[in-house]
Amino acid sequence: MSIYLITGAAQGLGRSLSLALAKENNQLILLDKDLKALNYLYDEISNSNELMAEPALYPMDLLGANIDHYQTLTATLGTEYGRLDGVFLNAATLPAFTPIEHFDYTQWYEVLHTNLNANFHLIQQTLPLLKQADKSLMVAVLDQNIEEHPAYYGAYGVAKAGLEQLMKTTATENPGTAVRFYNAKLEAFQSNTRSRQFPSENPATLPTSDAIARQLLNVVLEGLTSESIEKL
DSSP: OOEEEEESOSSHHHHHHHHHHHTTTOEEEEEESOHHHHHHHHHHHHTOSSOOOOOEEEEOOTTTOOHHHHHHHHHHHHHHTSOOSEEEEOOOOOOOOOOGGGOOHHHHHHHHIIIIIHHHHHHHHHHHHHTTSSSEEEEEEEETHHHHSOTTOHHHHHHHHHHHHHHHHHHHHSTTSSEEEEEEEEOOOOOHHHHHHOTTSOGGGSOOHHHHHHHHHHHHTTOOOBTTEEEO
8 A cells, every 4th residue: 555645635636636546545645725625535535435545634724834834744644654655746826817017926925835835845844754665756746838828827837837946956866766756747627726717718628637637647656658747
């Protein structure tokens, strides 16, 4: 049984990843700020007729978290499990499209903190646990759209670009370890966030989050290749 930490686990891609990994009877630590949605996901996994390990819920708001919260997370995981076999850095916030000239500075700081600074802390704190496994992985969920159409993505686009570089730096600093690092620049897919940003778009023209999750897991767990998912 492998042990995986998934951030932003309660909805969208995080939920799809959680369900897919749960069906393979992995031990999951599901991190999200939305406790109600986490409980729904917990019930869905626990009440399934399929053999699934009981997931652990870890309610945590990345915007309000400080170093003590991250250190507590690491200590808890270390005590309970002793290692991590994988971390999926999926949690993110995407505000309304806004040109830089008019971007609210408070919101700018908040988006950068949630989408970049929080991932720095998560990488730093979980890396020792990943190194305790015989073979492990760390996956950063990125976004193809910010490269193809960067205008108006604001702090979200800047943070995703920063996370991409942060992963490259971390991978370069850890050669020859058991940890495999991946930058997953995913295409657009069906989600509440996507519908909010593009209300006139027909969701049926996009792949589902379940399909994207399966594609991602096929690459990082099964060894398949994809142009959009880079092993560092």
